[in-house]
Amino acid sequence: MHSIELSLGFKGKRTYVHGSDMLNATMQSIMDHTPHARIEKLDFKIGTMTSHLLNCCWWPRSTPQAPAGKDIANFTFYLDGVEHEGRLTQAEGLAEDRRAYDESLIESNCRYSDARHSISLTNMPADFSSIEVLIYLNKALHLKELCLPTGCQWVFCRWESPKWPLSHDLSGVELTIEQTLGTRLSRTCIELGAEQIGTIYFSALKVD
Missing domain, CATH: 3.10.129 (Thiol Ester Dehydrase; Chain A)
Known part of the structure; x- marks a missing residue:
C-alpha cells in the first residue's frame, strides 16, 4: 500500500x-x-x-x-x-x-445555451486547473437548469473519466445535465470536441 x-x-x-x-x-x-x-x-x-x-x-x-x-x-x-x-x-x-480564489475569471469565459440546455467554455482562464473549471461550469449550469432544494447548496461529489490527466486547455468544452436522481443528485456529461472526457456528479447538500 x-x-x-x-x-x-x-x-x-x-x-x-x-x-x-x-x-x-x-x-x-x-x-x-x-x-x-x-x-x-x-x-x-x-x-x-x-x-x-x-x-x-x-x-x-x-x-x-x-x-x-x-x-x-x-x-x-x-x-x-x-x-x-x-x-x-x-x-x-x-x-x-x-489562497485567493476568484471564480469570476471562469464566469467571464462561459456561455449558457438555453436552446441546448448546456454550458460551454469560450477560453480557458489562466491559473485554474481543469477540474476547477469544470466544477464551476457545472455549478453555473445547475443554477440555470435545476431547482435547488431549500436550504441546500450544490456540491461536487463524484468524478468519472476514461483517463487522467485531463487536457489543460478546455476551450470549447460543453456540459449537459443528462440525469437527475431525485432532487438531490445529478449527473452531467462533459464533451470536448466529439469526445466525452468525463462525467461529474453533484449533490444538493443541506447547509446549516
Missing part, C-alpha cells in the same frame, strides 16, 4: 477542503509515484466534507487494505491495466493554508 499526507488548504472564504483539491492532489500523488504509468477508468467519490488534513492511500485491488482513519473519499482506477483502489482518510490537524 502506498500512503502520503496531502498538502491541502482552503479556497477563498471556504471553511472546507474543496473537492477539486482532493481530486487533484490525489491524482498528482499517484502520478508522482508512477510518472510514466497510464491511468484509466478513474472513479473518484467524495463521501463527506472536511476541514482536516488528509492521508491518501492506494493499492492493487487484488490485495485489499484497510487504512486507518475516518473515510472522506474513495476511488478506483487502472494503472497500466491493473485495477487499483484507494481512500482519503482524515489525518491529525486542520488544514491551514488559504
Whole structure:
C-alpha cells in the first residue's frame, strides 16, 4: 500500500477542503509515484466534507487494505491495466493554508445555451486547473437548469473519466445535465470536441 499526507488548504472564504483539491492532489500523488504509468477508468467519490488534513492511500485491488482513519473519499482506477483502489482518510490537524480564489475569471469565459440546455467554455482562464473549471461550469449550469432544494447548496461529489490527466486547455468544452436522481443528485456529461472526457456528479447538500 502506498500512503502520503496531502498538502491541502482552503479556497477563498471556504471553511472546507474543496473537492477539486482532493481530486487533484490525489491524482498528482499517484502520478508522482508512477510518472510514466497510464491511468484509466478513474472513479473518484467524495463521501463527506472536511476541514482536516488528509492521508491518501492506494493499492492493487487484488490485495485489499484497510487504512486507518475516518473515510472522506474513495476511488478506483487502472494503472497500466491493473485495477487499483484507494481512500482519503482524515489525518491529525486542520488544514491551514488559504489562497485567493476568484471564480469570476471562469464566469467571464462561459456561455449558457438555453436552446441546448448546456454550458460551454469560450477560453480557458489562466491559473485554474481543469477540474476547477469544470466544477464551476457545472455549478453555473445547475443554477440555470435545476431547482435547488431549500436550504441546500450544490456540491461536487463524484468524478468519472476514461483517463487522467485531463487536457489543460478546455476551450470549447460543453456540459449537459443528462440525469437527475431525485432532487438531490445529478449527473452531467462533459464533451470536448466529439469526445466525452468525463462525467461529474453533484449533490444538493443541506447547509446549516
